[in-house]
Amino acid sequence: MAYNFKAIEKKRQESWEDEKAFRVERDESKKKYYSLVMFPYPSGNLHMGHVRNYSIGDVVARFKRMQGHSVLNPMGWDAFGLPAENAAIKNGIHPDKWTCSCIDNMRNQLKSLGLSYDWDREVATCKPDYYKWTQWMFLQLYNQGLAYKKKSNVNWCPSCETVLANEQVVNGKCERCKSEVGKKDLEQWFFRITEYAQRLLDDIDKLKGWPEKVKIMQENWIGRSEGAEIEFKIEGSGKCMVVYTTRPDTIFGVTYMVIAPEHPMVEELIGGTPYEEACRDLINRIKHVNEITRTSNETEKEGVFTGRYAVNPLNGEKIPLFIANYVLLEYGTGIVMGVPAHDQRDFEFARKYNLPVRVVIQPEGSQMDGDSMTEAYDGEGVMVNSPPFNGISSSEMISKIVDYIEENKLGKRKVNFKLRDWLISRQRYWGAPIPIVYCQKCGIVPVPQDQLPVVLPTDVKFTGRGQSPLAASEEFIHTECPTCGGKATRETDTMDTFVCSSWYYLRYCDPTNPDEPFSSENVGYWMPVDQYIGGVEHAILHLLYSRFFTKALHDMGFVPVEEPFTNLLTQGMVLKDGAKMSKSLGNVVSPEEIIDKYGADTARLFILFASPPEKDLEWSDQGVEGCYRFLNRVWRIVEEFQPLIINVHGEIPDNLPQADKELRYAVHSAVKKVTDYISERFNFNTAISAVMELVNSLYYYREKVTAEERNPLAVKEALENLITILAPFVPHITEELWELIGGKGSVHNQNWPKYDERVLVREEIEIVIQINGRVKDRISIAAGLDREQTEKAAMESPKVRSLIEGKSVANIIIVPKKLVNIVVQ
């Protein structure tokens, strides 16, 4: 019988579904393992990146299950978001209907891959029984003061007609639709993630199982810096300006000051002065420059003198105040002190506007001069021009000067972060409504928990213009104030979809709980996620938000852990012809097509075999063929040997013929390799090649040993082990073959095989003989030989003898069981 993958895969998928084969419940008697893949946005179609992601996750889950863990391996849908709404605008289909049909389609595609999910735990973030709890999360954060509303100048995508979080603006463009992002003043809801900045940073150290790259990206994003805030008096006014600097040691080198053009103080500084016009002119020009150019360090630095002077609090010097494009309002205090000699940006600015450059730090053994230097010096050195601190080192200066500043009440130490609060308001329909009501009497009122969920109205039109469709729904907007019962209106913004995905891994632990988002028992048992797998594109956004949620929920006593994901694997992309598969390049290979032609097992095997999971994978049609051939090869050898081993029982004797010993060696070493490769490094590609070696050994055995001489027990052991170690990779064919050889139950419920060290002990081993580090001969020696005996055996090699004849042996290095290196002169 040939390998009929179509029939086999259909049959097996149906029976797993009927039996709910991968359903899992809390089981205190077993060690738990939570394997999680990043849930997909239901676009409607699976692509190869999904196949890779979920195949990797499935191997992990199946492997851990066979090792005796109670494995949580769930799947769900990140189902809110713009594409559904855009489809509604374009085709007139309601987003809910569109999304549900996409989910149905993708679920079928996932099922055709034979993934071992507990489908009873499926969640979709757009269902009221899920977003009810997303709203609940909002209320918890609101009660803790971690959700708040403020007017702010926000990123606005003119095409999506919504605001975006800083994290969603990529190179000044909308992460989703790629159109240029503008600015707008709006009242918006924020989550106070900055409250957790320090802990999010500190705990990165605890993430031992995360890739270094991701940790560094988060570290940079949080962007902690230590420095000082220092007050400068404005001359001719009682007011002060506060600057933030990380280099207080350079304070005597300040020769000018700069204030951001958008700074609220600018108005009173320039209003009614002769400098007003020139300043306004510049401010207007800067306003019309987009964010990318504005914040690029290639943009020419531009500034205008305000006519004002500030006073250096350390030496009383009068210094001119400028407005300039290179100072950002959002960071620090929006005002900086200009130290041209020791900051490259300030240096460029000073040269352009002929401002003095005063050196206050001299590097060891050189004499820099402010007039002749060609670039700023930002290293360490000895203080000069800084009485009374001259002569001390600049590193010592930092703490001394800050102490001095604090003692004299001129300023204070200050830690700053680049991380901003998370803007979660979206002026769109297809998201979780923010559970807030505005009452004329009571103001902002959170919707009480027993009134959740605030359900999305259905009487809406999708025009794609103006405000959110929610704002146009009469039924939705008008409500009663939960506090006073008076007339009130609902918040019409919905939440960023990243809010929904910041806690889904918690819901999987207890997906149908009607009374709570999750019970503490279930979350206590399953959390944290032991292995999280997904694309590196989520290195900052999703992973940082999820860490924030976990910490906030931990502090409120809902979650026992402080970090959600113990180990993180960022899988590489799937490439074709060296480029990422994309419609525009026309290099897309659809999973359906491959499954149809070769079956899911072949598709999975290829994708796991072609490359280690964290690296990019080059698609190869011929490589797929090769994997298909391999499965056929497995099928044929099992089928051929099956009659020999069926109904054979007993212990394998120790004294076997050499060929049987070799076969057993191949079996046990394959088990060892596959076990090590999967558990230590997730190197599925080398694990699979180890299985291929075993299959090659079986064919060798078949070639060399006649049918009558074959040992049924040894062959049985070989086949059983082959099928079990292959099971996590190719679940359908192994299930079928397991039944064929008379295995009990499902192969996926078998214990992961153990290898026998005794079988791996060889009587004779081959060692390499080198002369001056070059391989000259190989000899076979008894495994138990000690160093002296090994040396003796090596020196007896005729080849070695002739090569060292007449030369003097200077040294002999022996690596037991491996090699002998003879050093001659």
Added chain:
RNA sequence: GCGGGCGUGGCGGAAUUGGCAGACGCGCUAGACUUAGGAUCUAGUAUCUCCGAUGUGAAGGUUCAAGUCCUUUCGCCCGCACCA
């Protein structure tokens, strides 16, 4: 500019703590079986001036021994980028 990663046959990729470079697969070559082979099985396949040398982007170094460690350098990929 800063940070991270990578560089090994015709190709994808293997090589614990430095210890046989090229596992496994693809491709290619030959043979067997065949009316036939784009099936299957078997054997071979780094390079060269082929009884011997040379080979892991390049150049140095450490070592009995280097793909692996150190120094310099070139190339590619990814992330961040006026954060004071």
